[in-house]
Amino acid sequence: MAKPVNFREQLYTQTMSRKDPLFDSGTPGGRVLLHAAADHQFMAALLYLIDVYPVLNGERQVEEYRDDYFAATYAPPWFMELDGSGLSELLEDLFASFVCGRDLTQALAAVSSMAERGFLYTLDTLGEATLSEEEAEIYLAKQLEAVEVLSGAGLPVHITVKPTSLYSQIGPLNYERSVDVLVSRLKRILTAVKDADGFLHVDMEQRVYKNITLSAFKRLVSESSYHQLGIAVQSYLKETGADLRDLTAFARRGNYRFTVRLVKGAYYEYERIFAQENGWPSPVFEEKYMTDAAYEENLALLFENSDLIRVAAATHNMRTAAETRRLAEEAGLSSHEYEIQMLNGMASGMAEALTALGQTVRLYAPYGPMVPGMAYLVRRLVENTARDGMVRLQFIQAASREDIFASPTVTSSPAPSRADGEHFSNHPPGDFSLEAVRRSFSHALDTAPTVITGVKKRISNISTNEISTRLNEAVNAIQNAAAAWKAASNAPRRAEILRRSAGIMSRRIYELAAVQVLEVGKQWDQAYNDVCEAIDFLNYYAAESEKLFSPRSLSNIAGERNSLSYRPRGIAGVIAPWNFPLAISTGMTSAALVTGNGVLYKPAEESAVTGRLMYEIFMEAGVPAEILHFFPGEGEVVGAALVSHPRINCIAFTGSKEVGLGIIETLSRQQQGSAYVRSSVTEMGGKNGIIIDSDADLDVAVEAVLYSAFGFQGQKCSAASRAIVHESLYNEFLNRLTAAADSLIMGDAVDPGTFLGPAVSPEAERKIADYIAIGREEGREMLVKDNLAIFADIRPEHRLAQEEVFGPVLAVMKTESIRQGIEMANAVDFGLTGGIVSRNRGHIDLVREHLEAGNIYINRSITGALVGRQPFGGFKLSGQGTKAGGSQYLLNFVHPVAVSENMLRRGFSPDFTG
Numbered sequence: 001m002a003k004p005v006n007f008r009e010q011l012y013t014q015t016m017s018r019k020d021p022l023f024d025s026g027t028p029g030g031r032v033l034l035h036a037a038a039d040h041q042f043m044a045a046l047l048y049l050i051d052v053y054p055v056l057n058g059e060r061q062v063e064e065y066r067d068d069y070f071a072a073t074y075a076p077p078w079f080m081e082l083d084g085s086g087l088s089e090l091l092e093d094l095f096a097s098f099v100c101g102r103d104l105t106q107a108l109a110a111v112s113s114m115a116e117r118g119f120l121y122t123l124d125t126l127g128e129a130t131l132s133e134e135e136a137e138i139y140l141a142k143q144l145e146a147v148e149v150l151s152g153a154g155l156p157v158h159i160t161v162k163p164t165s166l167y168s169q170i171g172p173l174n175y176e177r178s179v180d181v182l183v184s185r186l187k188r189i190l191t192a193v194k195d196a197d198g199f200l201h202v203d204m205e206q207r208v209y210k211n212i213t214l215s216a217f218k219r220l221v222s223e224s225s226y227h228q229l230g231i232a233v234q235s236y237l238k239e240t241g242a243d244l245r246d247l248t249a250f251a252r253r254g255n256y257r258f259t260v261r262l263v264k265g266a267y268y269e270y271e272r273i274f275a276q277e278n279g280w281p282s283p284v285f286e287e288k289y290m291t292d293a294a295y296e297e298n299l300a301l302l303f304e305n306s307d308l309i310r311v312a313a314a315t316h317n318m319r320t321a322a323e324t325r326r327l328a329e330e331a332g333l334s335s336h337e338y339e340i341q342m343l344n345g346m347a348s349g350m351a352e353a354l355t356a357l358g359q360t361v362r363l364y365a366p367y368g369p370m371v372p373g374m375a376y377l378v379r380r381l382v383e384n385t386a387r388d389g390m391v392r393l394q395f396i397q398a399a400s401r402e403d404i405f406a407s408p409t410v411t412s413s414p415a416p417s418r419a420d421g422e423h424f425s426n427h428p429p430g431d432f433s434l435e436a437v438r439r440s441f442s443h444a445l446d447t448a449p450t451v452i453t454g455v456k457k458r459i460s461n462i463s464t465n466e467i468s469t470r471l472n473e474a475v476n477a478i479q480n481a482a483a484a485w486k487a488a489s490n491a492p493r494r495a496e497i498l499r500r501s502a503g504i505m506s507r508r509i510y511e512l513a514a515v516q517v518l519e520v521g522k523q524w525d526q527a528y529n530d531v532c533e534a535i536d537f538l539n540y541y542a543a544e545s546e547k548l549f550s551p552r553s554l555s556n557i558a559g560e561r562n563s564l565s566y567r568p569r570g571i572a573g574v575i576a577p578w579n580f581p582l583a584i585s586t587g588m589t590s591a592a593l594v595t596g597n598g599v600l601y602k603p604a605e606e607s608a609v610t611g612r613l614m615y616e617i618f619m620e621a622g623v624p625a626e627i628l629h630f631f632p633g634e635g636e637v638v639g640a641a642l643v644s645h646p647r648i649n650c651i652a653f654t655g656s657k658e659v660g661l662g663i664i665e666t667l668s669r670q671q672q673g674s675a676y677v678r679s680s681v682t683e684m685g686g687k688n689g690i691i692i693d694s695d696a697d698l699d700v701a702v703e704a705v706l707y708s709a710f711g712f713q714g715q716k717c718s719a720a721s722r723a724i725v726h727e728s729l730y731n732e733f734l735n736r737l738t739a740a741a742d743s744l745i746m747g748d749a750v751d752p753g754t755f756l757g758p759a760v761s762p763e764a765e766r767k768i769a770d771y772i773a774i775g776r777e778e779g780r781e782m783l784v785k786d787n788l789a790i791f792a793d794i795r796p797e798h799r800l801a802q803e804e805v806f807g808p809v810l811a812v813m814k815t816e817s818i819r820q821g822i823e824m825a826n827a828v829d830f831g832l833t834g835g836i837v838s839r840n841r842g843h844i845d846l847v848r849e850h851l852e853a854g855n856i857y858i859n860r861s862i863t864g865a866l867v868g869r870q871p872f873g874g875f876k877l878s879g880q881g882t883k884a885g886g887s888q889y890l891l892n893f894v895h896p897v898a899v900s901e902n903m904l905r906r907g908f909s910p911d912f913t914g
């Protein structure tokens with residue numbers, strides 16, 4: 001008797017007998033994909049071309065970008081010979097392989113055809129994160145329209161929505177509000193869906209939004225008593241097992257019924273890179289087979305709960321599909337009581353085979369214009385060609401049946417992860433998507449000290465005479481203790497003290513951040529980052545000092561020994577600003593200390609409490625009390641006294657241009673009683689410009705400008721205060737930026753959801769108001785909301801284009817070309833930060849070479865330099881080119897000494913080898 005053919009066999013035979021049009025080497029698209037799968041460089045260039053394609057202007061430009069992007073790759077000749085029209089056709093075909101049309105009418109035709117071919121579908125309106133509430137409303141309206149059109153056409157209503165498209169201010173710090181807004185907007189869609197007896201599915205995106213999405217979904221389920229709801233869950237996340245246990249327990253507690261679409265996950269590379277950038281542990285499994293194994297475990301858990309949860313197994317993997325079938329049968333389910341979901345265009349042979357075998361298959365059907373569609377297409381291409389992906393294995397490599405159906409748990413163990421000992425590791429920022437992190441911060445805010453006894457009194461009441469006496473006492477104390485502190489042999493101890501200080505700050509990170517929220521109105525994440533930066537300075541300068549103070553020989557010839565060593569300058573006065581109250585104070589103070597100097601530290605008036613905490617931490621870590629002195633007080637009194645004290649050899653100052661230039665002038669006049677030429681490190685202001693090129697990705701541009709201009713109320717020397725925008729997208733950029741800025745949450749910095757808080761002081765508020773008045777005279781008002789203001793049509797000669805506001809006031813300027821844009825950006829006194837948003841390599845190179853800024857950023861925000869990664873500081877009237885957090889910085893606090901010794905004795909040298 002013939003053996004019954006099992007499902008696995010049938011699926012394999014039927015799938016393999018169908019040709020996958022995606023990889024058909026007879027079509028240009030197929031050939032390009034096959035080449036991309038084999039050549040990573042070609043793939044990268046292709047993704048870049050796809051990304052920029054929708055904004056290119058004409059076929060000639062498509063060719064130019066192709067030539068540029070692929071110049072350094074081994075692209076096949078036929079591809080390089082395609083003209084603009086052939087290239088466009090190829091890219092449009094690729095887009096059409098996955099996307100079901102540019103509008104709802106085309107999508108309707110596509111899903112009707114799917115239904116005729118025996119597939120179910122879910123309709124997805126393409127779109128990535130929205131930047132404004134206006135855009136979120138448009139997305140929501142599109143969902144309602146989709147429901148209406150589908151039901152009007154008598155077709156089943158089944159839609160999938162993306163949380164980040166529904167709410168522009170979604171984010172972990174804005175957790176509660178994000179959940180509330182999502183639930184209310186999902187309910188608006190659900191009302192229409194219910195009327196049509198349809199299905200509403202909530203998609204899962206980047207991990208940072210996962211908990212918000214899960215919370216919102218659970219509330220929707222419990223408050224709506226509607227069963228035709230679903231949520232996607234991603235097996236590549238290590239946390240998913242726990243999330244699913246929580247979700248199934250939730251279903252059981254409330255006897256709720258809903259669908260779970262189990263996916264492997266589409267943001268794998270992004271999650272790995274994002275975690276790596278932040279120094280967080282990777283949230284995704286290191287190896288593909290681990291995800292596959294976790295998927296099967298997750299699937300089993302879902303089927304165990306299939307009395308409440310309908311399983312939608314999203315897969316393009318034959319083994320997973322067969323496993324789904326097996327587990328479903330074990331759970332006693334028929335092939336219609338669960339479903340396999342597949343993306344339109346992916347593994348289409350397998351989709352047809354499954355349907356032919358009587359399996360319910362739902363296709364994910366995205367539709368929409370090319371701009372948002374390209375991000376979707378990029379994800380699909382990466383998935384299709386991934387080295388360890390099943391699609392590649394099945395349809396490109398035509399792997400054996402054994403390999404395809406091998407259990408994911410039996411593959412060899414993962415390659416060990418690479419630890420790069422060469423690079424400095426920054427302290428990771430807070431992961432506010434974790435409830436424990438938010439809770440710790442909130443607790444610290446409740447308990448943080450706002451005033452330390454005596455500090456405020458000493459700020460306001462100190463007299464010039466008193467300061468002079470106390471300065472002399474401190475200077476004497478340093479000089480008496482200096483010998484032991486500055487000794488070369490003491491260098492390791494000094495480095496150790498910095499590391500100990502870093503340890504203390506790390507342990508007290510929430511408290512140190514909370515004080516900043518209360519004292520200067522920093523947002524939670526920015527305050528946390530400030531402490532991370534302080535810790536980084538400590539660790540980085542400790543390591544740099546070890547290099548600086550290790551013996552280094554110079555070029556030697558026989559009979560002569562040359563060496564270079566460093567000695568401290570003596571006594572440093574550190575004068576700090578309030579806006580990075582811990583980081584900048586710690587950076588300057590620790591650099592001076594670790595190089596063996598004594599320090600007199602003056603915090604800014606506005607942030608004396610944070611300054612005091614830093615001082616106490618250094619004391620606790622072991623800096624001798626004679627070596628470090630805390631001098632809070634007014635700039636004009638205490639600061640000025642430090643600058644003019646003849647026995648203070650070096651001033652490290654960060655603050656405004658006016659004060660900084662005054663310091664340089666004072667120091668340059670040799671003081672009586674000074675034994676040294678007194679030096680300074682002066683880091684001053686900026687009038688930073690970000691250029692938006694004609695081919696810019698507007699999503700990136702708007703987000704970069706928003707964050708750079710308005711983060712911490714624009715009170716950063718690095719803040720973008722000018723956006724210089726190419727005329728071809730000037731109006732579109734302005735409108736999107738204005739809508740996005742109008743959507744920002746403004747309020748108290750204590751509220752974690754606040755994006756924009758109040759200015760640091762009434763004086764700062766007045767200055768901002770003055771510039772808003774100037775903006776109204778000079779430019780076109782786009783938005784004025786509290787302190788935040790955007791003025792368009794500002795010209796280079798305007799005050800708003802020249803003067804540092806140090807507040808959330810943005811000047812938008814129009815440019816005709818990249819060269820003119822760079823000229824405009826350079827036409828200021830300052831040279832601190834700047835950048836460009838562009839996809840044109842030539843333009844990026846021009847900016848790299850000609851933009852007058854110490855820190856240049858490309859396709860990102862222009863604030864947020866990290867120690868060791870982006871050494872920070874400007875030139876022109878922004879500074880003297882010193883770089884905080886860079887390898888040269890410690891040299892500002894030392895004198896180099898070269899020693900040359902003659903080793904010859906009566907013609908004999910130890911170097912003589914005989």
Ligand SMILES: NC(=O)c1ccc[n+]([C@@H]2O[C@H](COP(=O)([O-])OP(=O)(O)OC[C@H]3O[C@@H](n4cnc5c(N)ncnc54)[C@H](O)[C@@H]3O)[C@@H](O)[C@H]2O)c1
Binds near residue numbers: 804878
């Ligand atoms: N380049 C950088 O790294 C950097 C970093 C942060 C801030 N800043 C700049 O700092 C400014 C904002 O900070 P701020 O308001 O605290 O600046 P500020 O110049 O008013 O004050 C900075 C420090 O100098 C002191 N000071 C004031 N007058 C003084 C005087 N006559 N003599 C000696 N010291 C005096 C202040 O008390 C304070 O401690 C902005 O211009 C910003 O761009 C630059």
Ligand SMILES: N[C@@H](CCC=O)C(=O)O
Binds near residue numbers: 580716718863866
């Ligand atoms: N280092 C900070 C700016 C310091 C000035 O305010 C940044 O890179 O944004």
